[in-house]
Amino acid sequence: MAAIETFYDVIRRQGISRRSFTKFCSLTAASLGLGAAGASKMAHALETKPRVPVIWMHGLECTCCSESFIRSAHPLVKDVVLSMISLDYDDTIMAAAGHQAEEILAETKAKYKGQYILAVEGNPPLNEDGMFCIDGGKPFVEKLKWMAEDASAIIAWGACASWGCVQAAKPNPTQATPIDKVIRNKPIIKVPGCPPIAEVMTGVVTFITTFGRLPDLDRQGRPKMFYSQRIHDKCYRRPHFDAGQFVEHWDDESARKGYCLYKMGCKGPTTYNACSTVRWNGGVSFPIQSGHGCIGCSEEGFWDKGTFYDRLTNIKQFGVEKNADEVGGTAATVVGAAVAAHAAVSAVKRVTEGKSSETKND
Amino acid sequence: MTRTIVGPFNRVEGDLEVALEIEDGIIARAEVSTTLYRGFEQILVGRPGLDALVIAPRICGICSVSQSLATAQALRAAMGIEPAPNGALSAKIVHAVENMADHLSHFYLFFMPDFARADYEGRAWFASVQPRFKAVEGKAMGPMLQSRAQLMQVMGLLAGKWPHSLAFQPGGTTQSVDLGGRMRLSSLLAGFRGFLESTLFGVELETILALSSRQQLEAFVEGPGAGGDFAGFVRAALDVGLDRMGGFKGPCLSYGAYDGLFPAGLSDGAFALESITEDVSHAWLAGEPQSPALGETRPDAYKPGGYSWAKAPRLEGRAVEVGALARQVIARDPLISDLVATAHGSTVFARIVARVLELAKVQVAAEQWVEQFQLKHSFCLPSPPLDDGVGHGLVEAARGALGHWLTVKAGKIQRYQIIAPTTWNFSPRDQSGQPGPLEQALAGLEVGAAGAKSPLVQHVVRSFDPCMVCTAH
Numbered sequence: 001m002a003a004i005e006t007f008y009d010v011i012r013r014q015g016i017s018r019r020s021f022t023k024f025c026s027l028t029a030a031s032l033g034l035g036a037a038g039a040s041k042m043a044h045a046l047e048t049k050p051r052v053p054v055i056w057m058h059g060l061e062c063t064c065c066s067e068s069f070i071r072s073a074h075p076l077v078k079d080v081v082l083s084m085i086s087l088d089y090d091d092t093i094m095a096a097a098g099h100q101a102e103e104i105l106a107e108t109k110a111k112y113k114g115q116y117i118l119a120v121e122g123n124p125p126l127n128e129d130g131m132f133c134i135d136g137g138k139p140f141v142e143k144l145k146w147m148a149e150d151a152s153a154i155i156a157w158g159a160c161a162s163w164g165c166v167q168a169a170k171p172n173p174t175q176a177t178p179i180d181k182v183i184r185n186k187p188i189i190k191v192p193g194c195p196p197i198a199e200v201m202t203g204v205v206t207f208i209t210t211f212g213r214l215p216d217l218d219r220q221g222r223p224k225m226f227y228s229q230r231i232h233d234k235c236y237r238r239p240h241f242d243a244g245q246f247v248e249h250w251d252d253e254s255a256r257k258g259y260c261l262y263k264m265g266c267k268g269p270t271t272y273n274a275c276s277t278v279r280w281n282g283g284v285s286f287p288i289q290s291g292h293g294c295i296g297c298s299e300e301g302f303w304d305k306g307t308f309y310d311r312l313t314n315i316k317q318f319g320v321e322k323n324a325d326e327v328g329g330t331a332a333t334v335v336g337a338a339v340a341a342h343a344a345v346s347a348v349k350r351v352t353e354g355k356s357s358e359t360k361n362d
Numbered sequence: 363m364t365r366t367i368v369g370p371f372n373r374v375e376g377d378l379e380v381a382l383e384i385e386d387g388i389i390a391r392a393e394v395s396t397t398l399y400r401g402f403e404q405i406l407v408g409r410p411g412l413d414a415l416v417i418a419p420r421i422c423g424i425c426s427v428s429q430s431l432a433t434a435q436a437l438r439a440a441m442g443i444e445p446a447p448n449g450a451l452s453a454k455i456v457h458a459v460e461n462m463a464d465h466l467s468h469f470y471l472f473f474m475p476d477f478a479r480a481d482y483e484g485r486a487w488f489a490s491v492q493p494r495f496k497a498v499e500g501k502a503m504g505p506m507l508q509s510r511a512q513l514m515q516v517m518g519l520l521a522g523k524w525p526h527s528l529a530f531q532p533g534g535t536t537q538s539v540d541l542g543g544r545m546r547l548s549s550l551l552a553g554f555r556g557f558l559e560s561t562l563f564g565v566e567l568e569t570i571l572a573l574s575s576r577q578q579l580e581a582f583v584e585g586p587g588a589g590g591d592f593a594g595f596v597r598a599a600l601d602v603g604l605d606r607m608g609g610f611k612g613p614c615l616s617y618g619a620y621d622g623l624f625p626a627g628l629s630d631g632a633f634a635l636e637s638i639t640e641d642v643s644h645a646w647l648a649g650e651p652q653s654p655a656l657g658e659t660r661p662d663a664y665k666p667g668g669y670s671w672a673k674a675p676r677l678e679g680r681a682v683e684v685g686a687l688a689r690q691v692i693a694r695d696p697l698i699s700d701l702v703a704t705a706h707g708s709t710v711f712a713r714i715v716a717r718v719l720e721l722a723k724v725q726v727a728a729e730q731w732v733e734q735f736q737l738k739h740s741f742c743l744p745s746p747p748l749d750d751g752v753g754h755g756l757v758e759a760a761r762g763a764l765g766h767w768l769t770v771k772a773g774k775i776q777r778y779q780i781i782a783p784t785t786w787n788f789s790p791r792d793q794s795g796q797p798g799p800l801e802q803a804l805a806g807l808e809v810g811a812a813g814a815k816s817p818l819v820q821h822v823v824r825s826f827d828p829c830m831v832c833t834a835h
Contacts, residue, residue, distance in 0.1 A: 058376075058377075060398060060400055061376075061423075062422050062424075062426075062831045063376065063424055064422075064424075064525040064526055065423070066423070067423045068525065071510065071511045128661075132400070132661075133397065133398050133399075134377065134379070134397035134398075136369070137369075165420070166420045167400040167401070167405070167420075169417065171405070172401075173400070173401030173405065173661065174399060174401055176400065195423060249742075250536045250742035251446075251535075251536060251740055256538060275523075280517075280518050280522065280524070281511075281515050281523060282512070282514075283518075284518025285518040285519060286522055287527075287529075289522055290520075290527070290528065290529045290535075290537040291522075291529065292522060292529050295528065297526070303417070307410045307412065307413050308412070308415075308416045309412050
């Protein structure tokens with residue numbers, strides 16, 4: 001692998017046409033919110049900059065992030081991201097095994113010191129000296145620290161790497177610990193979700209490898225381009241929330257009409273992710289569209305916030321005096337008032353609760 | 363005698379190590395070690411019953427639908443209810459799609475790349491197999507992943523998202539289907555059939571389903587099916603001798619799949635669920651052999667004699683093999699029965715053929731299922747609150763028999779035990795010293811001078827399509 005090889009060199013060698021390449025750049029630029037100028041900037045960068053090696057490691061996890069990733073809807077993703085941006089090491093799909101695989105790690109670490117991206121799926125368990133996740137005879141946490149030393153930046157894939165996820169749920173038997181609690185001296189980008197959306201993952205990888213830097217992050221370390229929107233605010237069922245029209249049972253008459261799932265436990269009002277805009281499985285749907293509430297899987301601690309099927313009690317959507325039951329019954333007459341009250345309460349909350357879930361991303 | 367540890371294994375899900383003792387080029391003893399443990403069975407205790415629908419499937423990002431369905435079935439049993447027929451049908455289709463996608467990725471991403479190893483350079487088939495299947499770079503990967511992603515739009519249509527879908531409930535599915543949705547399902551399945559026929563098999567699926575003996579299979583790969591990827595596998599596998607390797611002589615078990623399309627049963631007798639026990643004598647876990655209905659999970663990281671986080675499930679004290687091969691043996695599929703009869707047991711070859719054959723069988727069946735929705739009827743019936751109850755859910759995941767055992771007391775989960783397919787296949791030894799199926803399949807394998815580096819070890823291990831995160835969970 002020559003040091004000056006660019007992304008474009010690689011894809012040309014693989015027989016990808018200039019037309020496909022240009023199309024990939026414009027689509028990706030659009031999905032990253034970079035606009036038309038972004039597309040040509042991207043194309044230029046991919047043609048001139050040496051490609052960035054990516055090392056993809058798996059700790060304590062379920063592989064759902066990889067599964068999401070390889071299912072990306074983008075027609076070129078299989079070429080572009082899987083092979084061309086150089087996934088130099090990936091436990092799940094690579095050819096090498098055993099010591100040979102370990103050698104690839106050592107080689108990349110030395111040859112691309114300070115340049116490679118370390119993408120981590122899963123997290124290290126710290127109890128019993130790391131015995132709950134042994135990789136190549138050593139605790140995963142050691143391998144993680146060793147590879148992080150010379151990485152330029154770390155991508156924390158999914159809820160596990162970002163926050164801990166369900167394996168860190170009480171009593172957290174293995175002391176599963178998010179990456180940023182173990183690696184403290186490297187830039188870390190969190191791409192939470194269980195799993196994250198495929199297009200979000202490819203977007204993040206493409207941005208970093210194209211421009212050689214992390215995209216803008218919010219205060220929690222998530223890329224703003226994908227995590228600045230509240231599910232609730234972009235939800236197609238939102239008008240029914242505002243109108244006080246709610247589903248009461250799975251697949252009831254209200255469900256068939258597409259009413260709001262708030263009373264079924266939807267966590268959309270406290271969750272920041274791109275599900276309601278990018279959607280899943282090729283843009284086909286997302287959990288709320290399937291008639292089930294959002295569980296907030298991209299939020300820190302979503303696994304230990306009470307049952308997933310209880311409604312949120314920390315949002316006051318209809319003003320102080322009303323709750324969903326009361327409003328639902330008389331929806332027709334109070335629609336206007338409810339909308340107004342909601343807007344007012346949201347505005348007040350933004351001002352008064354600087355660190356509340358509604359405003360943490362501002 | 364040399365003792366070597368093979369691992370970490372790649373192109374398997376999760377972490378796996380296999381310790382091999384090799385004597386004169388033959389594997390004398392194998393110890394299969396599951397090195398990853400998260401403690402789901404501990405985490406689930408004390409939570410409301412329904413929360414298992416969110417937590418339990420997160421054991422595995424590859425067979426999450428199977429996990430969801432086992433959870434929903436266990437809850438349903440504890441509640442004493444039946445699902446809406448539409449919901450059950452929808453779940454069956456999603457489950458079929460997940461299993462097909464799994465079989466496809468196992469074939470293309472996990473199993474075939476081993477034939478592209480330099481060890482096989484110079485073999486007659488190498489020049490045609492290597493460019494298509496070399497890991498990551500192979501030409502077959504791109505179109506396969508694209509077809510697979512398109513097929514999985516079914517998950518979006520019927521379950522909102524995948525992996526870790528939320529639509530599956532005790533009463534059915536939260537997602538209803540309308541006329542447009544049904545048409546899209548049909549067209550997605552038609553698209554997948556196109557891939558199977560043009561690329562994997564090179565013939566119509568019906569031709570594959572008509573194969574009833576090894577002889578016919580061999581004629582097929584030199585005749586009408588010669589251009590398909592499946593033929594590439596058969597040629598390479600027979601040349602390497604995979605039809606004589608990796609055998610397990612014990613019985614096969616299936617819980618039954620898709621409403622009887624593949625029946626439940628044990629290959630050499632009747633099967634009683636009560637005769638399943640889990641043994642922890644060689645696991646880093648404390649306790650005695652116990653039925654999963656009464657089981658417990660207590661980590662003991664430094665237990666003497668332990669070498670795996672996995673328990674050892676046994677049926678009447680016997681190790682059993684599960685998976686596509688087991689399902690087809692119990693379904694008395696003529697081709698698979700012939701392969702198993704001629705080899706006097708399971709083999710690497712038969713396991714892969716069974717998996718690929720299931721792609722054709724399930725695809726054809728799923729095309730019919732899509733037509734069976736009663737669009738105006740409910741997809742999810744109300745379920746009562748679950749305060750106290752006991753139940754289990756048994757499903758066939760792509761990799762084999764999956765069971766969840768649940769006890770709820772006063773609204774909280776008191777016990778939750780899971781036996782995943784790879785827990786069966788990759789179990790460690792039990793207290794009688796009986797090795798697990800993979801351990802038995804590796805013992806006796808002739809690896810020659812290459813020792814543990816022989817690709818044959820990789821073929822045998824991967825023929826079970828291991829899922830290590832499920833194994834110890």
